[in-house]
Amino acid sequence: MDPRVAVIGDRLKPVSRVIGVTGSKGGIGKSVVATGLAVALGHSGRAVGLFDLDFTSPSDHVILGLEKGFPTEEFGIDPHRVAGIDLMSVAFFVGDSATPLRGADATNVLLELLAISRWGELDVLVLDLPPGLGDTTLDVLRFVPRVEFLLVGVASLLALGSVRRALGLLTELSAPVVGVVENMQRDDGTLVQALAAEYRVPFLGAVPFDAGLEAAFGNEERLVRTQVYGALAGMLERIVPAADAG
Amino acid sequence: MHEFALADAVVTAARQAAQEAGIDHLERIEVKVGQLQRISKDLFEFSLTQVIPEVAPDLAGVEFVIEEEPALFHCRACDRTFGETDLADVQDEDAIEAMHFVPELSHTFIRCPGCGSPDFEIVAGRGVTLEIVEGRSRVREDEG
Numbered sequence: 001m002d003p004r005v006a007v008i009g010d011r012l013k014p015v016s017r018v019i020g021v022t023g024s025k026g027g028i029g030k031s032v033v034a035t036g037l038a039v040a041l042g043h044s045g046r047a048v049g050l051f052d053l054d055f056t057s058p059s060d061h062v063i064l065g066l067e068k069g070f071p072t073e074e075f076g077i078d079p080h081r082v083a084g085i086d087l088m089s090v091a092f093f094v095g096d097s098a099t100p101l102r103g104a105d106a107t108n109v110l111l112e113l114l115a116i117s118r119w120g121e122l123d124v125l126v127l128d129l130p131p132g133l134g135d136t137t138l139d140v141l142r143f144v145p146r147v148e149f150l151l152v153g154v155a156s157l158l159a160l161g162s163v164r165r166a167l168g169l170l171t172e173l174s175a176p177v178v179g180v181v182e183n184m185q186r187d188d189g190t191l192v193q194a195l196a197a198e199y200r201v202p203f204l205g206a207v208p209f210d211a212g213l214e215a216a217f218g219n220e221e222r223l224v225r226t227q228v229y230g231a232l233a234g235m236l237e238r239i240v241p242a243a244d245a246g
Numbered sequence: 247m248h249e250f251a252l253a254d255a256v257v258t259a260a261r262q263a264a265q266e267a268g269i270d271h272l273e274r275i276e277v278k279v280g281q282l283q284r285i286s287k288d289l290f291e292f293s294l295t296q297v298i299p300e301v302a303p304d305l306a307g308v309e310f311v312i313e314e315e316p317a318l319f320h321c322r323a324c325d326r327t328f329g330e331t332d333l334a335d336v337q338d339e340d341a342i343e344a345m346h347f348v349p350e351l352s353h354t355f356i357r358c359p360g361c362g363s364p365d366f367e368i369v370a371g372r373g374v375t376l377e378i379v380e381g382r383s384r385v386r387e388d389e390g
Contacts, residue, residue: 001376003252006259070343076251077347093344094354100364105350112348112373116251 004115009145011114015049015122017240019178020140023152024162026131029183032228033152033207034128035063039223040233041240042084046123049079052089053140054130055109056101061091065218068095076118083220088117103135110139124240133169141175148176150204150239153192154184160191167199178239179204181232204238207231248347249285252374253293257305260379269381274309276378280371281330282317282349284342290374311378317371319356323363330371332359349373 012018021034031054038050052060061067064082069092071077079086090099090109101109119125127147130136140147149170153163163180170177179202182192186209196203208227216222223229260275275294279285291312299306317330333356336342341355349372353364 001259001263003255003259003374003376006262007251007255010258070340070347073248075248075254077248090348090351093347093351097354098364099351099354101350101353102365105353105368108350108372109348112350115255116248116347118251 002111004111005143008111008114008143011117011119012125012145015119015125017123018125018127018144018147019239020127020129020137020144020147020149021152022129022137022149022166023159023183024132024166025154025159028152028154028159029207030131030152031059031063031128032213033150033181033183033232034126035060036207036223036226036229036232037150037235037239038085038124038126039064039083039220040229040236041124041126043224043233044236046240047121048084049086049088049119049122049125050128051079051113051117051125052087052091052128053110053136054128055090055106055136056099057130058089058091060087060128061089063217063223065220066092068092074118076116078118083223086119086122088113106135107139110136111143114143133166141173148178150178151180151201152183153180153195155182155186155189155191160195163192163195167195167201171199177201181235182206184209202238205231205235249289250293250297252285253290253298256294256374256376257298257302259376263376263379264381267379268383269379270384272305272308272379272381274311274378274380275376276311276313278313278315278375278377280315280317280349280373280375282345282352282368282371283373284346285374287312287314313377315371318369319358319366320369321358321360321363321366323365324358324361326358326360327369328359328366 021030023030038048042048052058066082079088180196181204185206193203210227213226213228216226264272294310320327344351
């Protein structure tokens with residue numbers, strides 16, 4: 001028997017809401033949205049955790065400017081505190097080294113870190129999911145109690161198909177969907193908005209394409225001045241209403 | 247001391263298993279710990295027998311049997327089976343520490359000694375597993 005599975009519910013009991021940020025397609029800015037959302041929630045006074053579940057290509061620590069460094073150990077392991085939020089990432093253990101993982105290994109990484117991480121009292125735990133509807137997404141659906149999903153889409157026919165598939169699966173499984181965010185918006189197109197309406201889930205808003213974003217990575221002060229951060233901060237009340245916060 | 251978190255998980259899982267099996271009073275819990283994770287057996291045992299029973303008195307007196315399991319890998323690329331004794335080059339403390347927290351990070355630090363591939367399966371000796379839970383059932387005692 002795997003003892004880790006038995007304890008996940010206890011570990012997440014002090015967490016009010018768990019929001020998995022997904023979108024199925026790679027390169028559409030899920031990590032930027034997940035990280036920006038977590039920081040914006042943190043700056044609004046909420047207690048927030050961010051768990052980078054893209055174990056083979058973690059990037060949240062880059063956005064937030066953290067490098068390798070083992071978490072402290074006491075009755076478990078403590079996420080690193082950065083930019084007003086708590087972050088957990090395999091990058092803390094392996095740095096920039098490659099970590100090739102097959103599906104069963106990724107499942108074990110998820111279970112291990114869920115079982116030993118001490119998040120404590122949180123208003124929101126944001127999960128940054130890897131691209132695709134693969135092992136980690138299925139594991140989150142299976143093992144993470146009360147998880148809700150926020151989908152990221154871009155106005156490209158290539159990416160919209162993936163968002164449609166994700167919405168289709170989550171709807172079929174009756175998984176709660178917080179809503180859809182359009183990322184890297186370049187014009188006033190309504191493709192993403194229309195997709196949200198088709199599946200009767202909230203369209204939370206659009207994040208503009210921000211040419212200055214890259215230069216802000218690793219610097220909290222610059223990050224919170226980006227258009228991306230401003231747009232996400234403007235959506236907070238639709239994602240986590242103040243009444244829901246601790 | 248993340249051994250405590252693992253010990254806590256063992257106890258939680260053992261309670262669930264006991265409930266499912268109709269056991270009211272736990273007497274013996276057998277656990278396997280994998281060599282790859284290199285947990286401190288002393289800290290793990292201390293957590294199980296001293297720290298946890300302080301807040302969970304029902305666990306006082308439970309016998310914990312901890313068996314260590316050697317690590318065993320199977321390379322998918324060249325079909326070679328190898329053990330941790332074949333991996334003398336893994337001496338880096340950060341690598342050992344990383345695998346201590348998450349054994350699958352061995353795919354970052356360990357390569358098949360035959361072909362150099364990171365595409366291996368961890369066949370045995372990964373981490374902590376709950377093997378056997380034994381105890382008494384009040385119903386059965388009453389019947390007896």
